[in-house]
Amino acid sequence: xxxxxxxxxxxxxxxxxxxxxxxxxxxxxxxxxxxxxxxxxxxxxxxxxxxxxxxxxxxxxxxxxxxxxxxxxxxxxxxxxxxxxxxxxxxxxxxxxxxxxxxxxxxxxxxxxxxxxxxxxxxxxxxxxxxxxxxxxxxxxxxxxxxxxxxxxxxxxxxxxxxxxxxxxxxxxxxxxxxxxxxxxxxxxxxxxxxxxxxxxxxxxxxxxxxxxxxxxxxxxxxxxxxxxxxxxxxxxxxxxxxxxxxxxxxxxxxxxxxxxxxxxxxxxxxxxxxxxxxxxxxxxxxxxxxxxxxxxxxxxxxxxxxxxxxxxxxxxxxxxxxxxxxxxxxxxxxxxxxxxxxxxxxxxxxxxxxxxxxxxxxxxxxxxxxxxxxxxxxxxxxxxxxxxxxxxxxxxxxxxxxxxxxxxxxxxxxxxxxxxxxxxxxxxxxxxxxxxxxxxxxxxxxxxxxxxxxxxxxxxxxxxxxxxxxxxxxxxxxxxxxxxxxxxxxxxxxxxxxxxxxxxxxxxxxxxxxxxxxxxxxxxxxxxxxxxxxxxxxxxxxxxxxxxxxxxxxxxxxxxxxxxxxxxx
Numbered sequence: 142x143x144x145x146x147x148x149x150x151x152x153x154x155x156x157x158x159x160x161x162x163x164x165x166x167x168x169x170x171x172x173x174x175x176x177x178x179x180x181x182x183x184x185x186x187x188x189x190x191x192x193x194x195x196x197x198x199x200x201x202x203x204x205x206x207x208x209x210x211x212x213x214x215x216x217x218x219x220x221x222x223x224x225x226x227x228x229x230x231x232x233x234x235x236x237x238x239x240x241x242x243x244x245x246x247x248x249x250x251x252x253x254x255x256x257x258x259x260x261x262x263x264x265x266x267x268x269x270x271x272x273x274x275x276x277x278x279x280x281x282x283x284x285x286x287x288x289x290x291x292x293x294x295x296x297x298x299x300x301x302x303x304x305x306x307x308x309x310x311x312x313x314x315x316x317x318x319x320x321x322x323x324x325x326x327x328x329x330x331x332x333x334x335x336x337x338x339x340x341x342x343x344x345x346x347x348x349x350x351x352x353x354x355x356x357x358x359x360x361x362x363x364x365x366x367x368x369x370x371x372x373x374x375x376x377x378x379x380x381x382x383x384x385x386x387x388x389x390x391x392x393x394x395x396x397x398x399x400x401x402x403x404x405x406x407x408x409x410x411x412x413x414x415x416x417x418x419x420x421x422x423x424x425x426x427x428x429x430x431x432x433x434x435x436x437x438x439x440x441x442x443x444x445x446x447x448x449x450x451x452x453x454x455x456x457x458x459x460x461x462x463x464x465x466x467x468x469x470x471x472x473x474x475x476x477x478x479x480x481x482x483x484x485x486x487x488x489x490x491x492x493x494x495x496x497x498x499x500x501x502x503x504x505x506x507x508x509x510x511x512x513x514x515x516x517x518x519x520x521x522x523x524x525x526x527x528x529x530x531x532x533x534x535x536x537x538x539x540x541x542x543x544x545x546x547x548x549x550x551x552x553x554x555x556x557x558x559x560x561x562x563x564x565x566x567x568x569x570x571x572x573x574x575x576x577x578x579x580x581x582x583x584x585x586x587x588x589x590x591x592x593x594x595x596x597x598x599x600x601x602x603x604x605x606x607x608x609x610x611x612x613x614x615x616x617x618x619x620x621x622x623x624x625x626x627x628x629x630x631x632x633x634x635x636x637x638x639x640x641x642x643x644x645x646x647x648x649x650x651x652x653x654x655x656x657x658x659x660x661x662x663x664x665x666x667x668x669x670x671x672x673x674x675x676x677x678x679x680x681x682x683x684x685x686x687x688x689x690x691x692x693x694x695x696x697x698x699x700x701x702x703x704x705x706x707x708x709x710x711x
Contacts, residue, residue, distance in 0.1 A: 169274060169450045171228055175485055182483045189482035190490020193236055195365045197223075197473050198495055200521070201239055202388060202506070203514035205465065207304050208244035209251035210259050212388045212506075212514075214464050215239045217395060220496045222455035222467030227488035230451030231279075231444035232430040234437055236473040236488045237455055241301040241521065242293075243468055245320075246421050248304070250414045258411055260401035263460030265415035270422050271453030279427060279445025286572075288544040289564040290428060291534050295545075296552025296560060298525035301518055303553070308515035311343035311386060320553065339384045343512040346374050346385065350516030367517045374513045375505070385510040391503040395496070398461040418456075422468045424561070426452045429469030436478045472521065540571035573610045580605025582615045584622060585634075587698060594705035598698070599628035604637040607645030616652040623656055629708055630701040631656055634694065636667025646679035653684040662704050665690045666697040 177183075197219055205215020219238040226237035250262060273279070306324035307313060310331035331340050353370035378385050430448050434441035448469075456466040477487055498506060534545045548564030555563075583602045587595040601619055605611065623631060641649075653663045668676070668690055676682050682690070691697045 166275075168444070169447045175228075175233065177484050183486065185481045185483050186486040187490055189477050189480035189487040191494055192365070192480040193473055193477045193482075193487065193491040194494025195368050196476050197236070197238060197470075197491055198498060199367045199371045199509075199514065199517050200470075200473070201495060202509065203518045204239035204241060204244045206308075206388060206511065206514055207241070207301070207518060208239070208247040208465055210247065210256055210465050213391045214259070216391065216495060216499055217462050218459045218464035218467050220395065220492045220499065221462045221464055222459040223492035223495070224489055225458045226451045226455035226467060226469070227485045227492070228451070229447075229454050230426075230469075230485070231447030231449075232433055232441070232469070233443070233485045234433040234441050234474060234478055234482055234487070235426070235430050235443070235448070235469045235485075236477045236491055237426070237452065237467045237469050238473065239465055240425060240468050240470050241518065241525075242297045242421055242425050243418070243466055245297060245300045245304070246418055247465060250418075254407065254411065254414070257402070258407070258414075259465055260460040260463065261403055261408075261411055262415045262418055263456050263464070263466045264401055265411065266418035266422060266466050267453040267456030267458075267460065269415060269419035269453070270449050270456065273419070273423055274446045274449030274451075274453060277446050279423075279447075279449050285424060285428075285561075286544060286565070286568040288534050288537075288541040289548050289561060289568055291530055292545040292548030292564055293552055293561055295526055295531065296549040298522040299549070299553050301525075302522040305515040305518050305522075308386070308511045309343060309347045309519065311339035311384075311512060313386070339386075342378075342383045342385050343510075343515075346378070346383075346510055346512040347516035347519060349374050349377075350513055351520050354517065354520045367520075371509055371513050371517065374516075375509050378510050379508060383510070385512055387507065388509050388511055388514065389507055391507050392499070393503050394500055396463045398458075399463075401460060418466050419453075420561070422452055422456060422466055423449055425471075426469035429471040429474050432471055433474045433478055436475065440483065441478070472524075540568075540575065544568040544571065573608075576606050576608070577611035577614075580607065580611040580615065582619050587701075588694060589698060592702055594702040597629040597705045597708075598632065598701045599623060599626060599630070600632045600634065600698075602634040602637055606640040606642075607638050607649065608640055608642040609644035612642075612645040612648035616648045620652055620655055623659065623661060627659065628661060630662045630664065630704050632664045632666055632694075632697050632701055634666050635672065636669070638669070638672065641672045641675055643675065643679055646676050646681050649676065650679060650681040650684055653681065657684065662701075663689065664697050664701060666694055667692060 198216075201215040201219035202212040203215070205212045205218070208215075215238075223236065223238050226235065230237070247259065247262075251259060254262075300320050303320040303324045307327040310327055312327050312330055334340070350367075350370040353373060354366035357364045357366035357369050377383070426448055427445055430443045430445070434443055452468060459465055459467050473491075477491070480487075482488075531545075535542045544564055544567050547567050548560050551560035551563055581604060583604065585600045585602050587598050587600055599622065601622075603615065607615060619631070619633075656663050663685055665685060673682070673690075689700070691700065
């Protein structure tokens with residue numbers, strides 16, 4: 142055969158894996174088609190971006206305060222991470238920044254390791270999320286069970302609400318304690334002080350914020366209730382010289398990027414924290430992107446792997462600029478979609494709006510009462526819980542209700558990542574139990590016209606999954622029937638098996654050996670190619686004559702009858 146010419150398949154073959162890797166990496170990077178610069182589309186993105194920026198400003202301040210890193214870090218994250226995630230992310234409609242769930246995870250990290258550790262955790266978590274995207278794990282991460290996701294959402298809402306109790310009562314939260322003890326302690330401290338004026342002003346501020354946030358959009362749809370509420374109570378507090386805690390001085394511009402200081406001795410405990418943050422960032426971002434896709438239809442399509450890369454880069458950038466880890470924000474993304482956003486330009490504009498506030502209005506913003514931000518988050522936490530969705534989960538069955546309840550409860554009592562892990566374990570256990578319950582072996586009559594040999598033949602139809610949770614029960618059931626009836630031939634119909642694992646293959650091997658000891662011949666019918674390979678590797682096929690593995694039931698029955706006749710004639 143002549144040598145293949147240059148440029149043919151043989152010549153290109155050595156470089157093909159690198160070409161595939163190159164295409165996959167290019168798919169994770171920004172591209173020209175991410176934007177639509179037609180005037181009508183640009184106008185829609187500008188309007189949506191300004192709307193989301195106005196909504197996001199008080200939330201960014203509040204979540205930074207709630208996480209323990211300060212309102213300034215929240216604003217920096219909304220700007221820097223918001224732009225990076227918009228440009229590099231896989232969703233054209235996603236809006237990213239600080240979120241309540243991330244604040245819940247960061248608060249104990251700040252209490253244990255200090256504010257300085259947040260930059261390191263943010264950078265490490267971002268690298269983990271980038272790695273997950275490069276390894277194409279986006280589709281895997283986004284497949285969390287629905288009851289676990291809803292339980293996590295309800296639990297986060299409860300935690301966010303409990304975190305605001307001290308600020309709502311005019312007190313500073315005591316670091317290093319869980320949300321339940323902190324809220325309970327704050328109640329005792331608030332009513333034991335000699336001066337109740339700060340308490341009354343704080344509670345009144347929260348009440349006014351809640352009323353405005355609920356009522357303003359009803360009076361005029363599209364009105365950003367949270368921003369209006371914060372402005373109103375801030376002006377009243379300033380005019381009345383109210384004894385309220387303020388969020389404090391903010392930087393008059395973005396800080397310069399700096400590499401976080403890394404202490405090798407502190408790296409080990411921070412790795413666990415970074416993994417927890419990375420897990421949350423991946424799950425929440427992909428969940429938010431999925432919500433946007435469901436709301437926007439075709440224009441909401443997203444690439445989960447690219448989304449992970451973008452969110453990872455956003456967290457790294459946030460850490461370099463003194464911010465906090467970022468994730469996709471479900472509420473702000475929903476506002477973006479409802480406001481008519483068409484491309485990722487809207488998310489960039491949202492960050493630019495907040496950046497304008499950083500440079501032009503830090504003085505007034507620093508005078509916002511902490512109780513006002515607490516009120517914003519209390520209303521936000523209530524809105525996170527959808528009662529129709531909760532009812533739907535509880536009505537969908539005991540397994541779903543248990544997974545939902547366990548995840549929600551543990552989110553409040555332990556922490557979010559542990560709650561998701563345990564919730565997944567519970568959901569997996571219940572799913573495996575249901576799978577095992579739906580799997581079994583059923584005795585069937587020998588098909589076709591009755592023959593004298595049929596009384597010596599037992600046909601069993603195996604259904605479901607022959608796996609570690611059901612294999613022993615299924616095979617023992619078949620063996621007990623055969624011990625009682627003593628057939629000469631057993632036909633195992635295996636085409637109904639959706640899955641066979643190593644435990645199932647081994648249990649099937651033991652069944653064949655036990656039946657052989659009874660003098661019973663075993664025939665396999667309808668063995669799938671993927672199952673055939675596994676049964677070969679587990680040694681099961683070695684126990685069966687190759688001629689006894691057939692694809693057609695009629696052939697299997699004829700073969701069984703010939704065995705019975707041969708035994709009678711011998």
